[in-house]
Amino acid sequence: MITREEIQNIAILSKLFIDENELDTLTQDMAQIITFADTINTAVEELEDFEDINNLSNVFREDEVLPSYDRSLILKNVDGGENGYFPVKKRV
Amino acid sequence: MTYELVSGLETHIELSTKTKIFCGCTTAFGSEPNTNCCPICIGLPGTLPKLNHQVVRYAIMAGLATNCQINNISKMDRKNYVYPDLSKAYQVSQFDKPLCKNGYITLDSGKKINILRIHIEEDAGKLVHERGDTFVDYNRGGVPLIEIVTEPDFRSIDEVKEYVEKLQLIMKYVGVSDCKMQEGSLRCDVNISVRPQGEEKLGTRTEIKNMNSFTFMAKALQYEYDRQIDVIESGEQVIQETRRYNDDTGETESMRGKEDAHDYRYFREPDLVTISTTDEEIEQIRSLLPELPSAKLDRYINEYGISATDAAIIAKYRKVAEFFDEACEGVKAQKIVSNLIISQIFRRFPTDGEKEDFEISITAKMLNDLVLLIDNGKLNMNLAKSTLEKMLDTGKPVSELVSEKDLSGVDESALRQICEEIVSANPSAVSDFKNGKTNAFKSLIGGVMKATKGRADAMLATKILEELIK
Numbered sequence: 001m002i003t004r005e006e007i008q009n010i011a012i013l014s015k016l017f018i019d020e021n022e023l024d025t026l027t028q029d030m031a032q033i034i035t036f037a038d039t040i041n042t043a044v045e046e047l048e049d050f051e052d053i054n055n056l057s058n059v060f061r062e063d064e065v066l067p068s069y070d071r072s073l074i075l076k077n078v079d080g081g082e083n084g085y086f087p088v089k090k091r092v
Numbered sequence: 093m094t095y096e097l098v099s100g101l102e103t104h105i106e107l108s109t110k111t112k113i114f115c116g117c118t119t120a121f122g123s124e125p126n127t128n129c130c131p132i133c134i135g136l137p138g139t140l141p142k143l144n145h146q147v148v149r150y151a152i153m154a155g156l157a158t159n160c161q162i163n164n165i166s167k168m169d170r171k172n173y174v175y176p177d178l179s180k181a182y183q184v185s186q187f188d189k190p191l192c193k194n195g196y197i198t199l200d201s202g203k204k205i206n207i208l209r210i211h212i213e214e215d216a217g218k219l220v221h222e223r224g225d226t227f228v229d230y231n232r233g234g235v236p237l238i239e240i241v242t243e244p245d246f247r248s249i250d251e252v253k254e255y256v257e258k259l260q261l262i263m264k265y266v267g268v269s270d271c272k273m274q275e276g277s278l279r280c281d282v283n284i285s286v287r288p289q290g291e292e293k294l295g296t297r298t299e300i301k302n303m304n305s306f307t308f309m310a311k312a313l314q315y316e317y318d319r320q321i322d323v324i325e326s327g328e329q330v331i332q333e334t335r336r337y338n339d340d341t342g343e344t345e346s347m348r349g350k351e352d353a354h355d356y357r358y359f360r361e362p363d364l365v366t367i368s369t370t371d372e373e374i375e376q377i378r379s380l381l382p383e384l385p386s387a388k389l390d391r392y393i394n395e396y397g398i399s400a401t402d403a404a405i406i407a408k409y410r411k412v413a414e415f416f417d418e419a420c421e422g423v424k425a426q427k428i429v430s431n432l433i434i435s436q437i438f439r440r441f442p443t444d445g446e447k448e449d450f451e452i453s454i455t456a457k458m459l460n461d462l463v464l465l466i467d468n469g470k471l472n473m474n475l476a477k478s479t480l481e482k483m484l485d486t487g488k489p490v491s492e493l494v495s496e497k498d499l500s501g502v503d504e505s506a507l508r509q510i511c512e513e514i515v516s517a518n519p520s521a522v523s524d525f526k527n528g529k530t531n532a533f534k535s536l537i538g539g540v541m542k543a544t545k546g547r548a549d550a551m552l553a554t555k556i557l558e559e560l561i562k
Contacts, residue, residue, distance in 0.1 A: 013355055015174045057366040060145035063109050066116025066130075074129045074230075084125045085220060085227030086134075088176045 112234035114141030135180035155192025185213035312337035418456030
């Protein structure tokens with residue numbers, strides 16, 4: 001069963017702020033989501049293990065240089081990117 | 093009480109591919125910030141990565157060169173963490189199915205340092221801190237890395253240093269990376285713990301991140317070893333955490349509590365398909381591997397009879413070793429080649445970096461021609477040395493610098509006649525020598541060399557002169 005502490009830890013790792021009084025509800029919601037996802041474990045396995053759902057392998061590109069984007073496009077959605085960098089907001 | 097150091101290493105090496113791991117942007121170093129970027133590099137939603145085939149080949153080469161097994165089936169995973177050097181909030185790496193596993197590198201002592209795994213991943217962007225603000229350059233984001241993880245097999249700082257030097261040399265030989273520590277293309281994270289001598293159980297470890305110089309690494313390890321002993325001796329406990337080495341203070345300082353693997357919530361990268369490599373493909377890559385440094389060293393010492401010190405100097409630089417090998421083609425006394433390189437050619441390449449790049453004005457074939465003449469007794473050592481100087485100055489082959497006449501040398505009877513003339517023309521030098529002034533002999537030899545315009549074999553001239561004076 002998922003615990004309040006686990007929810008709190010996930011929030012810390014994701015840099016999310018969670019109010020103390022939200023924790024119980026979130027814990028319950030998350031528990032429900034996990035229980036729902038767990039139903040897949042009850043499925044009967046008749047087929048071999050597969051490595052990936054697409055059953056594809058080895059989709060590669062060769063090592064050939066393509067033009068990069070113009071920097072103005074790369075920084076288009078950025079406030080304060082005038083010096084050519086992405087500025088980082090101070091973290092709380 | 094004495095304490096034993098226990099250390100393991102994670103080495104990140106930037107691969108020398110032309111393009112990034114998941115897109116066609118260049119990996120060139122030193123470009124203007126954010127100019128080698130595309131929507132994949134900055135992690136825009138809706139973009140799809142496509143794996144660079146060369147990254148897989150290089151990683152397998154690195155694995156084979158360090159005695160690893162190659163996993164036939166491998167895959168990419170997402171390693172989740174929130175930090176601005178990665179715009180996606182995850183790094184595409186490998187978790188439970190790395191490309192290579194269970195290798196080792198042998199130290200000079202014969203001790204094996206076991207390599208747990210080698211996996212491929214993308215490098216993160218670079219944070220620039222300026223006047224209290226932080227900025228990100230994503231040019232490095234997506235540059236392909238291999239991470240080489242060892243078991244905690246190191247018991248001394250010297251072992252760590254030797255391993256990194258050997259690893260660096262192997263990767264340069266194989267050609268998968270330039271391994272330039274100063275440019276950050278080889279960086280080490282060091283795990284370190286201490287335990288009382290004789291104790292089996294491992295102590296709590298700390299990790300020192302991102303060291304890109306041997307000097308820093310040695311200092312940081314020493315500091316951390318002493319610090320952990322102090323903590324234990326004062327009755328406290330070492331905390332498992334990530335630390336950074338501050339070269340200004342010479343100390344390591346706490347960065348953050350160490351994440352456990354489950355904190356990264358690894359899961360399969362759904363945008364990339366399985367990497368499958370057949371045994372035939374692995375053997376094909378193995379056949380492309382060049383002779384590795386340890387094998388070269390062994391050949392130089394045991395087959396060529398070169399001293400271990402000289403052999404190590406030659407093998408230390410890939411380009412020098414290749415030049416040396418080519419210059420030795422058909423040569424009976426390879427030692428002459430190594431001597432000419434170390435004592436003469438290296439004078440023009442004083443620094444480590446210059447030897448590394450080894451931009452020499454003559455080809456290895458030209459040196460080979462010169463040495464074959466020495467080998468066949470057509471050119472004496474003195475003349476060979478001065479000819480080599482001219483060759484290095486002009487880049488011209490020996491045939492353009494030495495005449496047929498020079499090459500004919502001076503045969504023994506002609507040389508004997510010249511020696512006789514010199515002896516009779518310099519009675520004072522002869523009597524000085526007989527009276528114990530050994531320096532007087534040099535002037536006689538000098539006279540012979542002058543008379544033969546340096547073509548005489550100095551050893552033979554010495555022998556004849558000694559006979560005459562006796």
